[in-house]
Amino acid sequence: MFAHLRPQADDPILVLMRAFQADPRPGKVDLGIGVWRDAEGRTPVFGAVKTAEERLWRTQDTKSYVSFAGDPAFHAAVGDLLLGSVTRPRAVTATTGGTSAVQTLLALSQVARPAAQVWIPAETWPNHRVLAEHLGLATRAFTYLAPEGTGIDREVLLRDLAQAQAGDVVILHACCHNPTGIDPDPELQAEIVDSLARTGAVPLVDCAYLGFGAVPEADAAFLRRLASLPEAMLAFSGSKSFGLYRERVGLALVLLEQPGVVEAVQSQLTRLNRVNYSFPPDHGARVVTEILADPALRTAWEAELAAIRTALSANRQALAKALRARLQSDRFDGLAAQSGMFAMLPLGKERVMRMREDFAVYAVGTGRVNLAGVTPRTTDRVAEAIAAVLRD
Numbered sequence: 001m002f003a004h005l006r007p008q009a010d011d012p013i014l015v016l017m018r019a020f021q022a023d024p025r026p027g028k029v030d031l032g033i034g035v036w037r038d039a040e041g042r043t044p045v046f047g048a049v050k051t052a053e054e055r056l057w058r059t060q061d062t063k064s065y066v067s068f069a070g071d072p073a074f075h076a077a078v079g080d081l082l083l084g085s086v087t088r089p090r091a092v093t094a095t096t097g098g099t100s101a102v103q104t105l106l107a108l109s110q111v112a113r114p115a116a117q118v119w120i121p122a123e124t125w126p127n128h129r130v131l132a133e134h135l136g137l138a139t140r141a142f143t144y145l146a147p148e149g150t151g152i153d154r155e156v157l158l159r160d161l162a163q164a165q166a167g168d169v170v171i172l173h174a175c176c177h178n179p180t181g182i183d184p185d186p187e188l189q190a191e192i193v194d195s196l197a198r199t200g201a202v203p204l205v206d207c208a209y210l211g212f213g214a215v216p217e218a219d220a221a222f223l224r225r226l227a228s229l230p231e232a233m234l235a236f237s238g239s240k241s242f243g244l245y246r247e248r249v250g251l252a253l254v255l256l257e258q259p260g261v262v263e264a265v266q267s268q269l270t271r272l273n274r275v276n277y278s279f280p281p282d283h284g285a286r287v288v289t290e291i292l293a294d295p296a297l298r299t300a301w302e303a304e305l306a307a308i309r310t311a312l313s314a315n316r317q318a319l320a321k322a323l324r325a326r327l328q329s330d331r332f333d334g335l336a337a338q339s340g341m342f343a344m345l346p347l348g349k350e351r352v353m354r355m356r357e358d359f360a361v362y363a364v365g366t367g368r369v370n371l372a373g374v375t376p377r378t379t380d381r382v383a384e385a386i387a388a389v390l391r392d
């Protein structure tokens with residue numbers, strides 16, 4: 001039965017992670033997978049998470065099943081975090097991390113409209129396309145960056161999106177665009193919302209880096225604009241914003257026009273969970289709920305998030321400055337103004353490979369770098385590697 005199977009091409013981010021781990025060179029620098037690391041290269045557990053876990057350890061008296069859609073308190077807490085005062089009829093389920101939130105929402109779209117096309121930004125998290133294709137959904141790319149790679153090609157992006165059909169799905173990033181770090185400004189956000197309102201295509205907003213670009217309220221601005229559309233889907237991940245990577249915290253939320261549709265959509269979400277994994281994991285979701293519901297814990301969490309944000313921004317500034325000095329050019333100045341964990345350096349695959357081979361500096365093949373890896377200790381090495389591969 002299995003003898004004819006061939007290995008699948010691995011996700012480039014995971015390939016990189018393995019290559020980095022296997023590299024024996026001291027001083028190697030990991031700019032790969034989207035995990036926050038401090039200046040010492042550690043990914044500590046948030047203090048607010050530790051406190052919430054301690055409370056749960058003391059007070060939780062059962063690990064029995066919750067429900068197929070997860071804990072309603074978690075739905076409400078994350079719903080409020082994402083949407084603030086936007087109240088809309090909604091169907092919602094906890095998922096096993098952000099990937100499964102995206103996958104669940106794509107599967108729901110497929111049930112609702114098997115012929116739906118999924119519009120995916122030309123630059124995006126590689127798993128978006130893989131998930132859509134795995135489900136057998138048709139995909140279309142829409143332009144995101146302009147050819148020089150330093151800004152969004154507004155005109156072409158809007159021209160592409162105008163071709164979407166009613167009931168197509170358009171994948172957008174709530175904030176801190178992965179991989180480019182370049183988000184639409186408020187004017188373009190409004191134009192994208194108008195375009196979707198005209199075509200009737202439905203946004204699927206991937207929200208994996210809330211709080212990494214600005215305070216959560218501000219990082220939720222685009223998502224809240226999109227929530228004004230008749231229908232919208234939100235995929236939340238708690239991996240980065242709460243540092244709960246391995247706990248698989250996710251939420252899929254569907255905003256609906258008619259309250260009468262909620263029950264049917266909710267039952268579809270529940271069924272998707274049942275056929276995939278029955279009950280979503282609860283521990284991380286409960287930790288998030290505890291943090292968001294307790295004002296002191298929430299303040300502590302926001303302060304920890306702010307510290308990450310400040311460090312990422314400082315790393316960006318330092319890299320831009322180091323590159324300016326080495327290259328005697330303002331070519332990378334734009335880095336400093338970008339947002340979140342990532343930037344995409346227009347180096348080309350070959351140069352990225354040379355950085356890996358000659359300098360043990362590991363970026364994703366597309367040129368994506370995780371700014372958490374550009375610390376005061378590594379900035380010079382990274383800048384030197386970039387400058388060297390650009391020189392030859």
Ligand code: LMR
Nearest residue numbers: 013032033034035125178
């Ligand atoms: C990333 O983009 O590096 C992260 O979201 C991790 C992942 O699952 O790919």
